[in-house]
Amino acid sequence: MVSLGLVSDPDFPSYVADSLAESLPRYLTERLEEAEWSIEVVRDPVAAGRSNGKEILDATERQRRLHGWDYAVGVTDLPLRRESRPVLADIGEEHEQVGVISLPALGGFQPHRRARQLLISVLGELTGASGRRDSGLYSQLTELLAPIRRERADSDSIAVRYRATKRRGRLRLLTGMVRSNTPWRLVLGMSGALAAALATSVFGLTSSTVWQIADMLGLWRRSVIVVLAVALMTTWLILTHKLWEHPRYTADREQRMLYNSSTVLTIVAGVGCLYVVLFAANLTGSLFLIDSELLSSSVGGSVGVGNYVGLALAATSMGVAAGALGSGLEDDATVRRAAYGYREAQRRASQQQAREEQEEQEAQTTQAAQASQEERAAQEEQQEQAEPEERSEGDSDTER
Structure with missing residues (x-):
């Protein structure tokens, strides 16, 4: 039995991951020619504080080792991009048994079906089974509206990348972000x-x-x-x-x-x-x-x-x-x-929080500057008051 872990962000990605865990074993058995698949979903905000595919792959690899899965795939609603092109999925080079899929790049319509097709292609890459053309990810309608390209990534941490084209893929990415x-x-x-x-x-x-x-x-x-x-x-x-x-x-x-x-x-x-x-x-x-x-x-x-x-x-x-x-x-x-x-x-x-902290620091700086200015003004005022007294004392000494 092959074990697969889906590490999903909370909220919308977790709903998609649950749906995949329910429907995916049958598709995997048919397309990847494996006997049985065991799929486990773990909700973990792996992308909450991260901004690129490498960081998510590293976090997904840690979850894979922790749970002892054969393969692990991160499911995130982080809009991944590379050179202004939306990224649908990254497959690890450094971590050969993990991948990540970005839901927004799939668009705002039929996210569950498209996520299943993409995940089958990603698992085909991870297992070495060439089943990506059979996944349904490459359809005539998809090629017309928002073509998907598979490419070798120019990176030490990412082996294969699935991306959309720049202009048509951007519109699909935007609708996917709204859907998320x-x-x-x-x-x-x-x-x-x-x-x-x-x-x-x-x-x-x-x-x-x-x-x-x-x-x-x-x-x-x-x-x-x-x-x-x-x-x-x-x-x-x-x-x-x-x-x-x-x-x-x-x-x-x-x-x-x-x-x-x-x-x-x-x-x-x-x-x-x-x-x-x-x-x-x-x-x-x-x-x-x-x-x-x-x-x-x-x-x-x-x-x-x-x-x-x-x-x-x-x-x-x-x-x-x-x-x-x-x-x-x-x-x-x-x-x-x-x-x-x-x-x-x-x-x-x-x-x-960063904005509030910055505003607080600016307010403190302003208050410190005002206090310093008031202190200098008070010192100058004291000096001005002291000068007439010194002059009057000098005049008194002269008269004596």
Whole structure:
């Protein structure tokens, strides 16, 4: 029996690893011609404080030796890149029995299937079985949208590397980074924003003034209001909770753009999920609670489903705008946990801690400089007061 260990980062990578452990043995037996495979999943944040494939391979090798596995593969949501090209997988040169796969490079769609295909190819490299073409990783659609290239790595620690092309692979990498952040959990993780959005929506549904305003708005103005509400909450979350990546923490400009783009798309997707769910609740509530005759008497005309849709859109937009303000009651750590996966949240927390320590040092330096300046000013003042006294004493001696 061949033993395989999957060392996964917590959160999304661990779900993928569990799925692989469940479905992979049958595929491995078919494609790698091995009798039986034993797969164990270990959740360990191997990539939380690391930034490249070599460091992850070293950590994965330590886990392999600790558990006595024949092979080990790290499963991470760290976006690996080499010469501006997304890296899907690295196979060790120094450690010949370990590899690592990067989930974001697989894209945002069908991550479990693509991870299985990639892992079969990686194990084919580790075991010496040439089964990578049979894994399904190289399909016509993949070759058209985001081609995958296998190459010998120019490194002492990495033997083989699977990478995507620069331009098309970058788009897939970005969607994979957003998928790893699981944006639909964003608002559920912020109770203050959700409570403010719900309370304001209820107010909008019960206000006859809101009914009249919603009835007067045309289609294009309703669309603009929806976009503005989502943009307001997105901007508020990013700026208020310092989610924007700064050059001082990420010197690589392209990497910084990827992080910031994934943040914006994650927040937009999360707020969009909030809007859809809140709209469905408001539409159901308005149809159930507001009588058509009462609504007709308020807006001054016959009403139909379109009136209820307009009312639900107005109440939802108000709720999302209020949710932006309510999110200000959440602390930065809560928002990071809601907006990102475990590894990225840890990286952002480290940045926040470094920023706070730097600000504290700058404040201490400023205080020390001010204290020194005040001390010099006090000494100069004492000298100025002492000079007239010395002159008066000198004049007294002269008169004597």
